Amino acid sequence: xxxxxxxxxxxxxxxxxxxxxxxATGRAFSAANMGWFRQAxxxxxxxxxxxxxxxxxxxxxxxxxxxxxxSRDNARNTVYLxxxxxxxxxxxxxxxxxxxxxxxxxxxxxxxxxxxWGQGTQVTVSS
Numbered sequence: 618x619x620x621x622x623x624x625x626x627x628x629x630x631x632x633x634x635x636x637x638x639x640x641a642t643g644r645a646f647s648a649a650n651m652g653w654f655r656q657a658x659x660x661x662x663x664x665x666x667x668x669x670x671x672x673x674x675x676x677x678x679x680x681x682x683x684x685x686x687x688s689r690d691n692a693r694n695t696v697y698l699x700x701x702x703x704x705x706x707x708x709x710x711x712x713x714x715x716x717x718x719x720x721x722x723x724x725x726x727x728x729x730x731x732x733x734w735g736q737g738t739q740v741t742v743s744s
Contacts, residue, residue, distance in 0.1 A: 626738030639713030650716035655709035
């Protein structure tokens with residue numbers, strides 16, 4: 618499995634940008650799709666973005682489309698989530714996750730498709 622650690626969260630104002638990082642250990646990282654999820658207070662965890670193992674394909678939730686972008690650097694074992702034009706409704710704990718299947722041919726967005734999770738990083742957006 619892959620061990621994951623998120624960083625980069627913080628308190629920002631609406632309209633600001635943040636870049637989250639997720640550092641991975643374990644050789645399985647470069648073969649895994651990597652996902653970003655978030656959980657707001659009192660709500661269930663929800664899908665935000667996923668990037669393929671090669672970095673050539675990404676998919677984001679409609680709620681963040683045009684504002685959030687996932688990327689990765691396999692040489693550094695790190696995946697990123699660039700968040701622009703942040704809104705108060707983006708306030709949540711953000712988690713990165715590694716996909717179960719090595720070298721998958723498709724992108725997945727369900728929690729059950731991921732089997733390694735980080736501890737999360739808090740993002741708070743004030744209005």
